[in-house]
Amino acid sequence: MNTYDTIMKLALERGFYFPSCEIYGDAPAGFWDYGPTGVNMKNRFVELWRRELVRRDGMLEIDGSQIMSKSIFIASGHITNFTDPMIICKQCGSTFRADKHIAEITGHELPELASGSEIDNIIVENKLSCPKCGGPFEKSTRFNMMFKIGIGPSNDEAYLRPETCQSIFVDFPRIFKTMRGRLPLAIAQLGKSFRNEIAPRQSLLRLREFYQAEIEIFCNPNRLDEVPKFEEMKKKVLRLYINDSYQEITAQDAVDQLIIPNNLVAYYLTLLVLFYEKTGIDMNRTRLRQLSTSEKAFYASFAFDFEVETSIGWLELVACNYRSDYDLRGHSTVSKQNLHVIDPIDNTKVLPNVFELSMGIDRSIYSILEHSFFEDFEHERTVLRLRPYLAPILAGILPLITKDGLREKAQLIYSQLKLDFPVFYDESGSIGRRYRRLEEIGAPFAVTVDRQTLSDDTVTIRNRDTMLQLRIQISELSNYLHKEAYKLVS
């Protein structure tokens, strides 16, 4: 069994995640639910995101509506651009991406916005036919990956947002005015996005409904190098992947050598890397990959992906795009609102540019699970070596045996801790079995009540990774857990 399957099995058996609507046969693919264990872990991950990105950098966080009006997506370009041109064979029904097929056969790179008739003309001119059966093609069509919905009794056209950031762009003017905004201003949002994928696969890795954490940094395009806080992290070594080769280089050097275009981008890429270091992902299996022109999203003027290597290949966790003024300009034009702001440094009006970090939460959760998974053959155990601050359960409270008042003592300790910490009481089965159960869902500590506890009010704390125990006063337990569990390791 490969690692992906092992994690999948663990997720299903231990309540991390599982298919949505699974008791019904018509459950659509691409929708997954987080179970009790998974939702705890996801919440802890979100706490870390708030701590290490939002609060650390002083970002503003919003929580926007998931349903948005049609105009939003006219302005954003999604109505026309967020589509794949498709051609279907009349004879065998095979479908192909029109632009890819044309490029492959004729070498013609079609522009993003090629119209249907242009595509049809090229097919006719070049006498293209189905590569499978040689049959002729139908007229090309476009498949839009947004979910269209109808609002109210008149069924007004609206869409589920395909990315959370559109809320940020359209909320920007109010936030900037009311929150005493000043460029550069970072606005963050964590929430659901929806994309009607043609073929969702691999559980959390390609979903139709998924969590994104997006950070949009609004900046003055003339002051992209004026980022004082870059000072403190410019010596950080980044693992860049450019034109199929790795370069380990400090953030400062990357800017000096024009690999990273400016200090602002370098600062936020470094902040992102520092964040992921704290998730427990093996940073030696990550990279910041520079995207080529053909790979970039339609709105990006340059782009890096933060990627992580897993058992099923390199996985994109964060898309880092410089969107220039594409979004604000689009929304300004369609809404006829003036979205310029004043930069008080020189009192000039500027339409802010945007650099974005678009993070996939579900993929991040999966990657953390996979990189934390450890099979300890020596002790015949499987251990999820999650960082304590990401663990769904922080500690199990266990009476060594249930007799002689140990059960009652353990339950008392449990009730004293459970409001402050995600702890778990378990008296079922042998002590070894209970340790194994905790290890499997990543609980970093196990508190065991034994006979000595009754005489001197001490308990043992077992460390998940070392299996070693130390004995402390019950009165010190809360402090210990707080210190050990929330201590950030970098």
Next chain:
RNA sequence: GCGAAGUUAGCCCAGCCUGGUUAAGGUACGAGCUUCCCAAGCUCGGGAUCGCGGGUUCAAAUCCCGCACUUCGCACCA
């Protein structure tokens, strides 16, 4: 979307070819006994209308048809 394989308890799976009592086993789970420290042992227990729907038949997990989902390949994709 195309092609192939698969779907029986939380999980792994037997049974299907050759239709016929109460669908077997392992593991996990729960209760008890035992034991103060790493998946031990013993006893007992709950849990499946066999993916969904239809058909054939006196009788369907088993034969036939349709659908859904999963995995893999192709095609595609943040």
